[in-house]
Amino acid sequence: MKREFPEGFWWGSATSSTQLEGAASEGGKGKNIWDHWYEVEPGRFFDGVGPEQTSGFYHRYREDIALMKEIGHNTYRFSISWSRLIPGGEGPVNEEAATFYGNVIDELLKQGIEPFVTLYHFDMPKEMQDQGGFENRRVAEAFARYAKVCFERYGDRVKKWFTFNEPIVPVEGGYLYDFHYPNIVDGKKASQVAYHTMIASALAISEYRKVGDGKIGIILNLTPSYPRSEHPADVKASNIADLFFNRSFLDPSVLGEYPQELIDLLVAHDHLPAVREGDRDLLKQNTIDLLGVNYYQPRRVKAKEHLPNPEAPFMPEWFFDHYEMPGRKMNPYRGWEIYEKGIYDIMMNLKENYGNIESFVSENGMGVQDEGRFEQDGMIHDDYRIDFIKGHLEWLHTAIEEGCQAKGYHLWTFMDNWSWMNAYKNRYGFYQVDLDTMERKPKKSAHWFKEVSTQNGF
Numbered sequence: 041m042k043r044e045f046p047e048g049f050w051w052g053s054a055t056s057s058t059q060l061e062g063a064a065s066e067g068g069k070g071k072n073i074w075d076h077w078y079e080v081e082p083g084r085f086f087d088g089v090g091p092e093q094t095s096g097f098y099h100r101y102r103e104d105i106a107l108m109k110e111i112g113h114n115t116y117r118f119s120i121s122w123s124r125l126i127p128g129g130e131g132p133v134n135e136e137a138a139t140f141y142g143n144v145i146d147e148l149l150k151q152g153i154e155p156f157v158t159l160y161h162f163d164m165p166k167e168m169q170d171q172g173g174f175e176n177r178r179v180a181e182a183f184a185r186y187a188k189v190c191f192e193r194y195g196d197r198v199k200k201w202f203t204f205n206e207p208i209v210p211v212e213g214g215y216l217y218d219f220h221y222p223n224i225v226d227g228k229k230a231s232q233v234a235y236h237t238m239i240a241s242a243l244a245i246s247e248y249r250k251v252g253d254g255k256i257g258i259i260l261n262l263t264p265s266y267p268r269s270e271h272p273a274d275v276k277a278s279n280i281a282d283l284f285f286n287r288s289f290l291d292p293s294v295l296g297e298y299p300q301e302l303i304d305l306l307v308a309h310d311h312l313p314a315v316r317e318g319d320r321d322l323l324k325q326n327t328i329d330l331l332g333v334n335y336y337q338p339r340r341v342k343a344k345e346h347l348p349n350p351e352a353p354f355m356p357e358w359f360f361d362h363y364e365m366p367g368r369k370m371n372p373y374r375g376w377e378i379y380e381k382g383i384y385d386i387m388m389n390l391k392e393n394y395g396n397i398e399s400f401v402s403e404n405g406m407g408v409q410d411e412g413r414f415e416q417d418g419m420i421h422d423d424y425r426i427d428f429i430k431g432h433l434e435w436l437h438t439a440i441e442e443g444c445q446a447k448g449y450h451l452w453t454f455m456d457n458w459s460w461m462n463a464y465k466n467r468y469g470f471y472q473v474d475l476d477t478m479e480r481k482p483k484k485s486a487h488w489f490k491e492v493s494t495q496n497g498f
């Protein structure tokens with residue numbers, strides 16, 4: 041059966057500045073928390089490889105954008121680095137960086153590729169983190185000023201903006217589970233950081249409303265939560281996981297208010313963040329136009345088997361246990377579950393409970409360790425990735441047929457790039473990158489994707 045997508049469907053891929061640009065200490069860039077963390081604890085990074093050694097887009101963006109064009113991209117999502125544009129996070133603009141991002145945008149437009157710009161992808165400027173990061177409301181305000189600079193400089197050419205990429209991840213990683221800087225475990229701080237990130241997003245949107253004539257949104261990693269059974273205790277556990285990991289940002293971003301159940305739960309455990317008078321209106325008046333959905337894997341949940349230790353730090357896992365569903369399909373090259381229908385469930389949820397907001401898949405992808413083993417005659421034969429993308433696109437197509445407003449699909453990622461603590465362990469790109477020569481070579485999936493985007497379906 042031919043799957044044809046609506047006219048104008050967005051075909052492309054997504055990246056982030058820290059993971060792609062390289063040149064971490066060139067061009068007047070300030071340090072972000074990744075540069076800093078690598079400096080102080082290089083041993084925590086896979087193979088000891090840090091953000092300086094990323095794929096070199098800063099110097100090769102022209103060639104790279106030509107490669108995007110080559111495989112049929114009509115859209116491309118990248119992020120601006122706050123610490124490159126405004127070193128330290130506040131103060132004068134680094135004109136060299138401003139020229140770089142302006143050139144990237146112009147080059148994309150010249151090639152007929154629409155830029156989708158994320159303002160923050162896990163990369164807090166070091167000096168802002170020294171002030172407490174988003175624990176400190178001042179930093180949320182500084183973020184809105186940085187956002188304003190971006191709108192003023194590039195708003196004439198960029199018509200799709202995103203305040204944050206996966207805002208829950210720095211909260212989880214930095215304040216609960218120890219995989220992002222400042223790697224502490226403190227539920228109260230986690231709650232405050234999550235809240236101020238949401239405030240920062242709303243403040244940036246309010247700036248955009250004054251000057252912008254395009255669309256502004258947020259990118260959320262939605263992990264649909266599935267209970268082990270229909271038993272009320274499992275369902276309750278799954279709903280609580282959904283509150284923490286999805287609705288904590290989805291509800292305020294789209295509906296302009298937090299779910300009452302989440303507020304009640306935080307009140308009951310004395311974990312409500314400090315709020316200011318007027319915040320309720322700020323959130324209500326600054327909801328998004330467009331939602332990016334990052335989807336990798338679902339969350340499977342069951343009721344708690346043992347009561348949490350009240351002495352242990354507060355965790356979302358006080359309320360549910362994770363559950364490994366027997367027979368689930370796994371990515372054998374990375375160990376994440378593959379559940380293609382999840383994308384359909386997310387879209388139907390947006391249709392039914394979130395006013396059918398305009399959305400798109402802003403990340404979906406398959407990480408593979410030691411991918412070189414699939415190279416034959418100079419090309420990586422990543423048929424597994426083609427199957428992965430196809431499976432998700434089929435369900436996305438079904439959702440569209442059933443009335444969802446899903447407007448596009450972006451693979452994570454354009455070319456193999458550095459990934460946080462995992463560095464180059466898992467490869468995701470359409471293009472293979474040789475880290476010694478920096479040569480880019482299309483994988484089989486790149487050729488396949490070109491056909492799909494050219495025919496607007498498969």
Ligand code: BGP
Nearest residue numbers: 056205206261407452459462466
């Ligand atoms: C998302 C992030 C990306 C990217 C991707 C793959 O959560 O937005 O930055 O890294 O996940 O995950 P990983 O690199 O950990 O395999």
